[in-house]
Amino acid sequence: MRLKHPTVEPKFESSEPKEGDVMPLVRIDISKTASRERVRDVGNAVYNAMIAVANVPEYDRFQVVTRHEPDEIIYPEEGYLGIDYTPDLIMIQVTWVGGRSTDVKKKFYQHIADEIYAKQGVRKQDIWISLVDSGREDWSFGNGEMQYAPK
Amino acid sequence: MRLKHPTVEPKFESSEPKEGDVMPLVRIDISKTASRERVRDVGNAVYNAMIAVANVPEYDRFQVVTRHEPDEIIYPEEGYLGIDYTPDLIMIQVTWVGGRSTDVKKKFYQHIADEIYAKQGVRKQDIWISLVDSGREDWSFGNGEMQYAPK
């Protein structure tokens, strides 16, 4: 899906590496009953959180959504760590270049949950996030090229 | 899907961090021809193996299943390392906090394969497992919070 950000001018004119690039790939696993608007808003929330707190450049947005049947998103009925879940549970997994601080990660989680709740009314308990690190050289954004050399 | 464990009492009353937490996210990729019972039993087997050998707390169960067409789960017809596969192949990928010993991982693989075979008669050759490490701070189990600080 092509995403339009009509009010923002592109910042990049070249493929020059930049500080702060984290090159995220976001996987979103969500119920088939979620509306198209919800899917869109969840993707927006993750992207906006990256821009706001994780120093991700604008337009570095690559996300894969998979919709699931009820028996394909599995969580504990009893809850876990005092948190209870419903079939609206949204699983978000971000693979990115390591290096974000604990504080940034905390803000990242909060920003995502706050925005999804504000836009879609999803209970914050039902927003689940997992992060995986990789290296700068572990990404090709197209053209068969490694856009960033290792530091 | 809400999962009921009727015979077990919850152990947690708070979100206090605990030793041994590994915070797994399990991805299960399986044929569309698999029965609902098979899907359920595969998820149970991975969860039970974590409890039994990997020191995962009860109710720390978060799993994402994706069902696939025949041409979407690809394996070598010739087999690999002396193991042959069939279209029943089940791919299990676990992202968790690093630190399990080699011995624990060996027992984890064995436990999963044994239980899936015992419950569903799936050939053990067709049970394929991959593990990925992450950090303690790389997880939000809901509420936009980081439940565990880094050690």
Place this chain on the structure above:
Amino acid sequence: MRLKHPTVEPKFESSEPKEGDVMPLVRIDISKTASRERVRDVGNAVYNAMIAVANVPEYDRFQVVTRHEPDEIIYPEEGYLGIDYTPDLIMIQVTWVGGRSTDVKKKFYQHIADEIYAKQGVRKQDIWISLVDSGREDWSFGNGEMQYAPK
């Protein structure tokens, strides 16, 4: 899907560990509009690139494909780093044992993009690759066994 390589003789007679084993799991996320031939050729291209440049043994081919609706593969309309994308975008994520050099990774990206373009005419801009490392002990290729001990 069983894959036949009729012109190649198997190299392995045992499960003896070998140098160079990287044990990849490949996830391919692609549009539902992609033909079966395209899906097949993308899988082949990733496999062939591994053999050609990443020292992966023949038949070490385990791939999971997921087909997606248009709103499930999300990319920046404005492009990124000077690269623009279309709905044909193919997301390839490889989890493997760490240790490939930067040079090998560069050749790996190029080989994949070249072959997909040659076989299917997919724009090289629309071929997107992400790598994730894991350890030698993080894999069970079947039978509930850890085929490779850690080095």
